[in-house]
Amino acid sequence: MPDAIRTESLTKYFGSVVAIEALNLTVAPGEIYGFLGPNGAGKTTTIRILLDLVRPTSGRAWVDGLDCRSASLTVRRRIGYLPAEMPLYREMTGARYLDFLAALESRPIDLAYRRQLLSRFDVSDVDLGRRLDHLSHGMKRKFGIIQALMGHPPLLILDEPTSGLDPLMIEAFAETVQDLKREGRTTIFLSSHVLSEVERLCDRVGIIRRGRLVRQTSISDLRRDTPRRLRVFFDGPAPSLPSSLAAALRRSGARHWELEWPGPLGGALDAMRGLPVADIEIDPFKLEDYVLKIYSGTDGDPE
């Protein structure tokens, strides 16, 4: 089975500005892939190349094994897209907007599924009858999500899907993504700055910085490999540090140590056996910490 998305040496220059350079990424079918990067890193350009809205300077991209350039129409039949900046026909009502976009699809829209989405995202008949320019930002975003999902496409490309949504609607979005994941028929390529959401929903992440993919890894591997921060408190003065913990020590105080332990925590706990430990605080894994290091270039990777 071909990759749901694959890019090979994908490069795009806008004049002398490098948008993306030699980007190689793969997304497996049925996967939920978080595409992360600071503003201007090249996320939207990559997405727009997949949709053939922008033509690459060099390199190629495929969706379900189909070339995004030469088989553009077939590729776009498989994609539901939510742009980051939600473009609207301001003079339209919500219902007309959805009907108009449904008329541009190559296959009929399942109206029952659309109604289900409208209900899940709490869009009432009154909202459907209102002009789009009279709606709040969050409500416009809901229409954006619904228009991307309503065709039940095999590939969803969602650029900042929850920006502007209230917590209830963020939850509704997460439930929808999880339902799609359970069904197993949809691949989701999701770009977001809300890292907690990415951590919760995605199977894998790709991190792009200055147009280059600097990391592509699964969340479970990240959880396993990312050093965990431990604070160990003692009943009395801190004892001398066992040699097996020496490399992990970041800071020590009169009555505590601060450790950064890579890999499973069992080894660290074993090393503390017999010591007068009063308490241990373990920071949970946070994708945010990991990603911020990469964004800021303090992860030790020169690129």
Place this chain on the structure above:
Amino acid sequence: MFLALLGRSLARHRALIGALAALLSAFQILDIVAAYNLQENAIYSQFAALVPAFIQEAMGGALVGSLMGAIAIGFVHPLVMLSLSCVAIYIASEPAGEVEDGLVDLVVARPVPRFFMVTRSAVAFAGGTAAIVAAMFATSRITVHWLTPATAAAVPASRLAWVAANLLAIVWCFGAGALALASHTRQRTHAAGTVALAAVSLYLLQFAAAAWAPLRPFARVSPFHYYDTMRTLTATVTPMGNVAGLTTAMLALLGVAYTLYGRRDL
């Protein structure tokens, strides 16, 4: 799919098309009523004497001071020609506006062939302006029939239809020019403004060439050069060549639009 796109485009421009159709139709009525009154009072010759020769020449020759000339003015007045051209230009610049607003992301991210976007805009500007000219034509015929049945017989509908077709061919040229530019640029104001300015300049060039002989060779680049209303109305010429030439220019510009839009980053 195509009809949905076309319907949306026409819906977005229907107020503009409707308003100009109403205005220019009202202008036809006023023009013919005023001409009728001039004829009734037999002051055409005085009126013609007031108009400098080169302006008469630019506006169609000696027939300016006649009822037939007045009928023609409804189709040859610069405000009529330029306002129609500007509507065509504005509608045709929609592809640049869609890129500017980001709406293109929503539409072309779906399985919509790129050439649909150009064809949609071409049909919209051509159809929109054709509807306006049809309204002008119908209003002119009805008004002339109502006021001066004898003159109506003297100017057969087919002659006036040729005038209207010639006017439409000019307007479509500018529309196609705007569509070609809008298929390249990212800003609607840039596409529409540039071509509108070109339309005004080319009109002035044709007008100035009527007064100053050295400009005449250059006036050939102006679409307005290929519009001979009076001689068309009096059946001296049938502007088939003019219409064919202007249509060819329009088709060439549409070809440029398709090529540019097919290659561009949206």
